[in-house]
Amino acid sequence: MPNVNFILDFGLSNAAKNKSCAMMRYYGMMSGMKNWKHLLLALAMLAPVHAQEAEAPLTADELLAGMREMTISQGNKDVAGRIRKAKLKIPFSLSVRGDTLAFQYKDGSAWKRFDVRIKEKNVDIVQVENGKARVMAPSQYAQTIAGTDVCYEDLSLRFLYWKGGQMVDAGADSRIKGRDCYVVQVPNPNPAVGQFAWVRMWVDKENGTTWQIDGYDKSGKLRKRFSITSVQRLKDGTWFFKQMKLEVRNPQNPNRTIALDYLEMDDLPGKK
Secondary structure, three states: OOOOOOOEOOOOOHHHHHHHOEEEOOHHHOOOOHHHOOOOOOOHHHOOEEEOOOOOOOOHHHHHHHHHHHHOOOOOEEEEEEEEEOOEEEEEEEEEEOOEEEEEEEEOOEEEEEEEEEOOOOEEEEEEEOOEEEEOOHHHOOOEOOOOOOEHHHHHOHHHHOOOOEEEOOHHHHEEOOEEEEEEEEEOOOOOOOOOOEEEEEEEOOOOOEEEEEEEOOOOOEEEEEEEEEEEEEOOOOEEEEEEEEEEEOOOOOOOEEEEEEEEEOOOOOEO
16 A cells, blocks of 8 residues: 655654654545545544654554544544444444544434544543433443444544553564554553453554554453454545454453454545
8 A cells, every 4th residue: 555745743742753753644544635634533443653763663652642633633524334233234424523523323213423522631422412412421432333333432442542552562463464563552541441451453564554453351351353354545546444344252262253343434535
């Protein structure tokens, strides 16, 4: 996949810049299209991050800071797709309005809405019903949506705000789809909240694509795996994901997948 000459300043201190020169490129494989930047925080599996060679390696906190910065500097966008589980297909749409991501999905015959409101230090998940907004209680983050295995927390990607992450030397396991990746491990600062005690991400060293995210419970067992299965190429030569797979693992045997869902995007404007 092509590199894109699109560099953003993370707003780091001068010392941090000299240390890592961290660069965030286009969000979700659409790096070159300024009008489509970082369209899907909730599907941020695709947030491209790139680090130049510098005096010291990029840290996990710097990488996540760049990803967060990208999510608050986007324009107004609208996309649509579906969540598919076996024969069940749940239409959904996403509207990006500044620091708010408004999700709508069809549950039976009714459309329901929730917002992800991006703040400086965290995100709020807000349920919107009959024109009234209510901040969701943390106990509801792991609730699944419309009979699928996708939950509110999956789409909010709160872990981008977790501190104290580490760049992991995973050896041969750092390669995904034949690509060399940074492996980033981030602990949940409050494991009592949400479904994961920590997450691990694989970020492409060359083009910055986040190919895979694994979520682990407090006993260290794999609970969920998100991975990119297909992409779509745009006319300008950039890429965006077409399909993302969600695997739910057996708590007793994490090597066994017990449920499978797909997030599928409609063709984007400018598809080649």
